[in-house]
Amino acid sequence: MLIRKPADIAPSEITNASLYRDRRMFLKHLAAGAAGMSGLTTLDAGAQQAADKIEQFTRSALSTKEKQNSLKEVTTYNNFYEFGTDKTDPAEFAHKLRTRPWTIAVEGEVAKPRTFAIEELLKFPLEERVYRLRCVEGWSMVIPWIGFELNKLVKLVEPTGNAKFVEFVSAVQPDTMHGVHMPVLPWPYFEGLRMDEAMHPLTILAVGLYGQILPKQNGAPVRLMVPWKYGFKSSKSIVKIRFVEQQPKISWERVAPHEYGFYSNVNPNVDHPRWSQATERRIGEFAKRKTLMFNGYGEHVASMYAGMDLKKFF
Amino acid sequence: MRPGEGALRRIKVVVFTVSLLPLARLLLGVPLDWLGVNPIELITRSTGTWTLVFLLATLAVTPIRHLSGWHWLIRLRRMLGLFAFFYATLHLITYLWLDQFFDPAAIVKDIIKRPFITIGFSAFVLMTPLAITSSNAMVRQLGGRQWQRLHRLVYAVAVCGLIHYWWLVKRDITQPAIYASVLALLLGARLVWRRRPTRPRAEVRAGRR
Numbered sequence: 001m002l003i004r005k006p007a008d009i010a011p012s013e014i015t016n017a018s019l020y021r022d023r024r025m026f027l028k029h030l031a032a033g034a035a036g037m038s039g040l041t042t043l044d045a046g047a048q049q050a051a052d053k054i055e056q057f058t059r060s061a062l063s064t065k066e067k068q069n070s071l072k073e074v075t076t077y078n079n080f081y082e083f084g085t086d087k088t089d090p091a092e093f094a095h096k097l098r099t100r101p102w103t104i105a106v107e108g109e110v111a112k113p114r115t116f117a118i119e120e121l122l123k124f125p126l127e128e129r130v131y132r133l134r135c136v137e138g139w140s141m142v143i144p145w146i147g148f149e150l151n152k153l154v155k156l157v158e159p160t161g162n163a164k165f166v167e168f169v170s171a172v173q174p175d176t177m178h179g180v181h182m183p184v185l186p187w188p189y190f191e192g193l194r195m196d197e198a199m200h201p202l203t204i205l206a207v208g209l210y211g212q213i214l215p216k217q218n219g220a221p222v223r224l225m226v227p228w229k230y231g232f233k234s235s236k237s238i239v240k241i242r243f244v245e246q247q248p249k250i251s252w253e254r255v256a257p258h259e260y261g262f263y264s265n266v267n268p269n270v271d272h273p274r275w276s277q278a279t280e281r282r283i284g285e286f287a288k289r290k291t292l293m294f295n296g297y298g299e300h301v302a303s304m305y306a307g308m309d310l311k312k313f314f
Numbered sequence: 315m316r317p318g319e320g321a322l323r324r325i326k327v328v329v330f331t332v333s334l335l336p337l338a339r340l341l342l343g344v345p346l347d348w349l350g351v352n353p354i355e356l357i358t359r360s361t362g363t364w365t366l367v368f369l370l371a372t373l374a375v376t377p378i379r380h381l382s383g384w385h386w387l388i389r390l391r392r393m394l395g396l397f398a399f400f401y402a403t404l405h406l407i408t409y410l411w412l413d414q415f416f417d418p419a420a421i422v423k424d425i426i427k428r429p430f431i432t433i434g435f436s437a438f439v440l441m442t443p444l445a446i447t448s449s450n451a452m453v454r455q456l457g458g459r460q461w462q463r464l465h466r467l468v469y470a471v472a473v474c475g476l477i478h479y480w481w482l483v484k485r486d487i488t489q490p491a492i493y494a495s496v497l498a499l500l501l502g503a504r505l506v507w508r509r510r511p512t513r514p515r516a517e518v519r520a521g522r523r
Contacts (some may be wrong), residue, residue: 021329073351085486088350137484139352184486255485258427274481287415 002238052212064131069141069212082177090217099221108243111158118221124148134266134295136230139281146208151199163243164200168235185251191235192248228297230264259313266295270314333397336364354412361405368398369472377503399445434478440471
């Protein structure tokens with residue numbers, strides 16, 4: 001009888017992870033090529049989508065009518081550093097994320113601190129919001145999110161007069177997220193908004209996209225979406241929302257304060273120190289587009305920043 | 315190991331073919347959808363990565379000769395160096411065309427204003443005379459000593475290329491650090507050997523006889 005002993009050497013010590021991934025990508029490409037010819041891939045994807053459908057949601061007048069990026073684009077190319085720093089990493093590794101049970105603790109300067117289970121959040125009246133998303137790296141997409149305005153949740157906990165800012169804390173699951181073992185960012189991922197930004201009707205908590213529950217790589221089961229700010233401001237997989245008096249120091253600001261600021265409003269006139277923010281590549285398009293002030297949401301949000309020097313408060 | 319002329323020719327054909335595989339992957343990747351949803355970014359990254367790989371391969375020839383005594387490897391070095399220039403040219407064209415859309419004002423501004431572009435562009439400029447003077451005729455025309463002095467620029471090219479990579483990375487420096495370690499090893503070996511000139515060649519020959 002053959003008795004298997006655990007190997008003395010972990011596979012990761014023999015093959016470096018990126019080589020391993022490259023090989024898997026290569027194999028996947030081969031497989032995808034073969035399957036594509038026989039029409040197998042679409043069947044599989046179709047079955048998956050049916051299982052995760054969100055049945056009831058309304059459409060919002062705040063949605064853009066621009067051409068939406070495909071589900072494939074939205075789910076195979078994004079940043080979610082907890083699962084690695086390549087933009088294909090979330091799609092490859094986030095399936096490990098445990099999304100049940102899931103709760104969001106809402107606490108701090110509030111009269112009624114409370115913990116919401118994800119099942120309660122899914123019972124909020126949901127609407128579809130098709131928003132532009134502009135990444136600080138210079139690419140953008142148009143994504144049909146499903147969610148509800150953050151202010152609806154905020155009103156339930158009754159913030160006190162001391163609540164000037166809102167902090168968002170994302171999940172850390174050391175066993176499912178290999179990225180949190182890297183000192184790339186301080187973990188957990190930490191974000192924040194000013195109170196008026198958090199209460200703004202454009203600011204939503206998203207629980208789905210494209211009519212289905214939020215894919216894990218996009219920040220399941222619940223994430224923030226603040227469409228006039230660079231993408232990193234919209235925290236994924238949120239576990240805690242805290243109301244505070246002082247402006248919080250967000251994760252990216254802690255590691256590179258000269259490159260990433262608290263506000264991080266999309267602004268074509270304020271460059272990242274290392275690259276221009278004047279243009280962007282909309283995923284799926286060949287030519288670059290001009291980046292719009294506040295990502296095109298200026299008529300809704302510009303008044304919140306009246307009189308502020310946006311070069312200083314970047 | 316000392317291949318004959320025929321074998322060497324075959325080795326060269328193999329190296330040449332293999333060196334074209336990264337390009338083949340990009341060319342086939344567009345119609346076959348291998349390049350993900352942001353193919354332009356992937357093409358930019360890939361041509362840059364392969365430039366660095368070929369630069370390091372070129373710089374590895376001398377240390378490997380020292381260690382192994384395979385002096386015929388020198389006959390592959392020009393090809394490796396020219397492939398580095400080839401991928402660097404593709405990398406630059408990708409930037410000029412697909413990133414800047416040949417807008418001269420934007421390009422000049424970018425090169426001056428962005429340190430990582432400045433240094434990457436410098437690396438390309440420094441590579442150009444090396445590519446131009448790579449033929450046998452140019453070696454003869456310059457004379458061996460002068461040619462060699464000019465071609466020491468490759469060290470500066472590699473260092474500039476590496477800094478270019480390091481500076482463009484958003485936050486996770488794992489990959490550039492790996493390239494930097496290899497480059498440090500290859501350049502460090504040269505310093506060590508220069509200080510204590512060993513003659514492995516003579517030892518190997520003596521051992522064989």
